[in-house]
Amino acid sequence: MIRLTKQADYGIVLMTYLARIPNRHFAAPELATETRLPLPTVSKILKLLAREGLLESHRGAKGGYSLVRPPDRISVADMISVLDGPIAFTECIEDAPGVCSQESICQLRGNWQLINQAVRLALEGISLSELNHPLDIPLVQLGVPGDQADPRSLDH
Amino acid sequence: MIRLTKQADYGIVLMTYLARIPNRHFAAPELATETRLPLPTVSKILKLLAREGLLESHRGAKGGYSLVRPPDRISVADMISVLDGPIAFTECIEDAPGVCSQESICQLRGNWQLINQAVRLALEGISLSELNHPLDIPLVQLGVPGDQADPRSLDH
């Protein structure tokens, strides 16, 4: 189905919310009520984001979470990597030989890399701050190759 | 985990194999032995690809499958759409209101579209024939935004 997991989905929603006021910190219960997501889930995701270094946590009463760097320096790729693991459509990852049973006969290694890389680059091109101001993103940054009409992209 | 399903994975492998000799047609058993994938699975996937219009099937003895159009006019996006459903990282798809329970409060609709679109464009930019000749693909087509160094893409 090629979906993000809900964990990543919710995580990006939460990050986007935090990015509105980058320097404030927000407690998990507050974010849960604001986003109307269940608290245990929100809490779990925030903990993960903190552990992985995208959020800073402040313990104790009046604690909470805040962004660890400015939102324009956090990419969608960063968040998805943390929440859903490395961005790779297939198991053919360069530094993991032996994962793919077809390895010896598969002629496609380099090609999968290409696909993976294309997706990764596309996602690295969108920053958290741009998610809050979607209109600012130039199309070229989204991976639109020039203005050459592409005969391949049919309807879906 | 953001993986393609194995169905899509295998499907692309099979399509790539077919694309080597675009006009020939290949029987499922032949493809199964060539790719060393189990026949029932290969058969299932080929049937799907045929039903969805990416392959042409020839029934009867000496039957088989062949590409329905030249490999440079079949994009990776085409194949993934058929094998794994529409390319959308999240359920926020434009013509499906009501799917997302957060709809009324979610400020992100437009933004998810952006992410989905970026991925879709990246995958539309790679054709089946390029998968067989990976070196031919210019980087810009992969979505690399000019040569502006991107400070967001840190290590992973």
Added chain:
DNA sequence: TCAAACAGGACCAGGTTGGTCCTGTTTCGG
């Protein structure tokens, strides 16, 4: 006429995800 190959389902086991809960530990405020 037979065998090879496609068509279209039904079917099931296993793994992953989504979500909850529980037991610490830290820290602010009164």
Added chain:
DNA sequence: CCGAAACAGGACCAACCTGGTCCTGTTTGA
């Protein structure tokens, strides 16, 4: 100095989806 609010880090389980097989037609070349 104490208690409540919040974070930390797991364990845990149900539900769903995927991966894969198999079976019964139908078509067609030799």
